Amino acid sequence: MFEKVLVANRGEIAVRIIRALREMGAGSVAVYSDADREALHARLADEAYHIGAAPASESYLNIERLVETALRSGAEAVHPGYGFLAESAPFARAVEEAGLVWIGPHPEAIEAMGSKVESRRLMSKAGVPITPGTGEPVSSPEEALAFAGEFGYPIAVKAAAGGGGKGFAVAASEEEVGAAFERASREGELYFGDGAVYLERYLPGPRHIEIQVIRDRFGNAVHLGERDCSIQRRHQKLLEECPSPALNPEMREAMGRAAVHAAEAVDYDNVGTVEFLVQDHEFYFLEMNTRVQVEHPVTELVTGVDIVRAGIRIAAGEELGLRQEEVDWRGHAIECRLNAENPALDFAPAPGFVTAYEEPGGPGVRVDSSLKGPGLVPESYDPLFAKLIVWGEDREAALGRLRRALTEFRVEGVATTLPFFRAVLEEEDFLKGEYTTRYIPEHIAGMRLEAGGPAAAAPPGREAREVEVEVNGRLFRVKVYSGESEGRSDGRPRRGRRAGRATSGEGEIVAPMQGTIVKVLVEAGQEVEPDEAVCVLEAMKMESEIRAGRGGVVREVLVEAGQAVQSGERLLVLE
Template identity: 75%
Template sequence: MFEKVLVANRGEIAVRIIRACRELGLASVAVYSDVDREALHTALADEAYHIGPTPAAESYLNIGRLVEVARRSGAGAVHPGYGFLAESAAFARAVGEAGLVWIGPHPEAIEAMGSKVESRRLMARAGVPITPGTAEPVTSPKAVAEFAAEHGYPVAVKASAGGGGKGFAVARGEEEAGAAFERASREGEAYFGDGAVYLEKYLPHPRHIEIQVVCDRHGNAAHLGERDCSIQRRHQKLVEECPSPAMTPEMRERMGAAAVAAARAVGYDSVGTVEFLVQDEEFYFLEMNTRVQVEHPITEEVTGIDIVQTGIRIATGEPLPFAQEEICWRGHAIEVRLNAEDPASGFAPSPGMVTAYAEPGGPGVRVDSSLRGPGLVPESYDPLFAKLIVRGRDRRDALSRLRRALGEFRVEGIATTLPFFRAILDEESFLSGDYTTGYIAERMGALRMEPAPAAGGAPPARGEGRSLEVEVDGRLFRVRVFGELSGRGGAGVQAPPRRGGGGSRRASAVEGTVAAPMQGTIVKVLVREGQEVAADEPVCILEAMKMESEIRTPKAGRVAKVAVGPGQAVRGGDPLVVVE
């Protein structure tokens, strides 16, 4: 039995694992990059070690450095969390070769399920339903048209090594085949080092439902029920529920059996998640995530099973402490992801310093966070910084508790997804549970969201207002003041302009200059000098906080100058393209 665990991750999942280790009586070792020196996970761990500069490639993705620190610290095991190297078979092997315990499935299972093409083959042999698709990777956009001739549009183009919404594009017609193929391949290469793509029939209005599985190293396996992850943007989940509003006991039994069969097909021996698309009461295998899932807390809330601790116990060689028939589900749980994104501006990234932070509490409320007060949400990593989890007797009770908790949650200094979650609680299809993966595309325009606060504590823009507390005759009043606060405590009539950018996909143009809406890296330039462009045409692709955004020109004209190139880092406001 190991006594110390190195947590090869950061943020809220590192905090979650460190706490699990402490409850098990295990010492924990945190790692941090330059920007994370004062992060919460470094303060909570028993030890913390610097592993390199801020870029993930030089720190959290540096296998050699992570193994070196594990050995130097005396850790006996490594927990990868999710993201970064969590589904890296190479990392799992390196940990094992160093004489350490990998808290996760064996490398061969990671490889088998990491390749979407290979995993589809395995699932078909195991009798798990799969959507129509190609058995081998395809090499050109022509293959998209040929596949569509047999199965029809739309066609999903997926990176074989993809996951988490990366390396995924949809061709809704022949004119989109080339762009979809190129994007999926490019993202597969950029995020996973593998540009191979395959094709699937795209289901237009499915629900995204996943099954939590747990398998030990003694041949025991069970599932812990489902999570509905259908509310997502660009295949990035935002809201998760357990149980699913659309699930029947009969379907849960069938999907659970299919998920266990999927895990057994690769000799799985850890905690993991099998994801399905569900449409017209039929379900189809999507992928398997060979790690702990972001949304695992809602399953913990309704089953009473600590998934992170279970994964650690399995790695020590312990058998599962429960059988399938002993698992029961009580109540309803919902998780919402707090991202540093502005939903009113197309969920544009909004990293920066959180100047005020206060979590909700009370019965049935849980917060897993990378913060416990004001702190930094770095632009270099995923925008997720906290998760709000609520539990109630039933869905109605959980929704009421979510409304109350969202009203108590306070985050200032950056834009967050809080306004989106507050808004959907007034939207009928969400309240009724009648939604699909198309929810945001279909309903976003009708949601009434509060505006994002100005960044860094700056005065808000005209019309947004600022909250103040005023005491009159011993009674406390909370009021909103509009306009700029003067040094005399009054409010002037002139408000400063809202800061430029904010991450909107449509960049502002000053005298024909299309500027970067946020700090990031240019992935690709889509136009050339002398080219004629139409209004709202994309001119380049910008990556910020692990998300790609198309930067569009607000006006038609001729491209007079291209000021950037692929791989170039830019700041908000930097000129990208000049259109005359």
């Protein structure tokens, strides 16, 4: 076993890995950027090293600096967590070339599964079902049009190096092909350094179900069953449960065998997840995530297998020590991702300072978090700051426990996804387990997102705090809404607009949140229609189209691609 491991990540996954290392008797080394000087993961680790400025490109994505820090600290191994460089074959190779151990699969497996085109080829050869698609990247929208002519609409345009919902666009008609091609290619270049795209037949309303696999360096492999990840916004998951309400034992076993075959096809040697789309009782390979997943806790609670520890042990050269017939599933688990986002405003990012933070407790409740109390959710990174995971003896019991835990969870100072999860628990289709990846667009308009509770979302542009008032000997907890306020990157409040869609007052279109302009879609003198997209803004790893609130002629364009903007900053002027 390792004596010291560097965790090349931040947030709740870094906290999770640091705690696992401590339980295993290994020392932990954290790294932190300027934005994370006071972060929980940096405080919990045995050692912590500063690695650069807040932008990830200058800190958590700096391979040379991470490897140098690992060597300087005396670490023997590097755990990448998820996100950032977790699925980077060059990082894995750099770690190994420095004489360190990479806690993850070997670089060739990362490369094979990181290329969506290559992974589809390998899966087809291994007998794993795949959706109809192109065997090689395509170079033009015209090729996409020809593909649609053969297979029909809608089609999916995907970045060959994409994942996590990035570099993914759907064209429902001939008119949408060009924009879908451009967006998928742009996001592939932006997030993965590769603008190549491929095409698939798009399944309009599937379940998104993934299988957890573990395989050691001696060829021993098991699957730990499925996680249903169908509730998503912008192809990124919000809620996961295990087992899936949609699978029967026969299909679960078939998908489990396919996932193990997928791992064997690339000689996989650590923990990983094979993702499938399921429609009409058929399943199709989507991708393989060559790392620990955000939603791994639901599988841990149902199987009793510590997935993070298993990955560390395998990297240290130990055998898996678990046979498929020994894997047992008990009860039901559900995970909710707490993001600093406003569900009432299309899940717009809402970073800032959390002024009050209280976690739920009690039987069957687990919280994996980057916070221990008030603290910052930085604008530079993913908006996820905590995960609420509950277990019950069956799905009904788990839902009851989740309802109770959501009532106890208190987060103030930023908008969060808590109101969305409370609303989901009042929705009939979810309670019956009858949902697909189309759940949010089909249901959110009818949800009561401002439902009561200790952490109910504040109205747009308002900040809420809870106070206790005693009246005639009875204690009441009430919400008090302040004026407009938004957290600054240094944790202090500032005046401004809360994250949301752009507004157009007196002819001005302003940024609804802090971020970076990816593309300007209009030019001076151009006429725009009401609700027409005028530019694309990237914030907290998500792209949002900024739309005109009214029609008019563009009098002035005040920004350009690559420019950083603040919330409320003017982007365009209409006349």
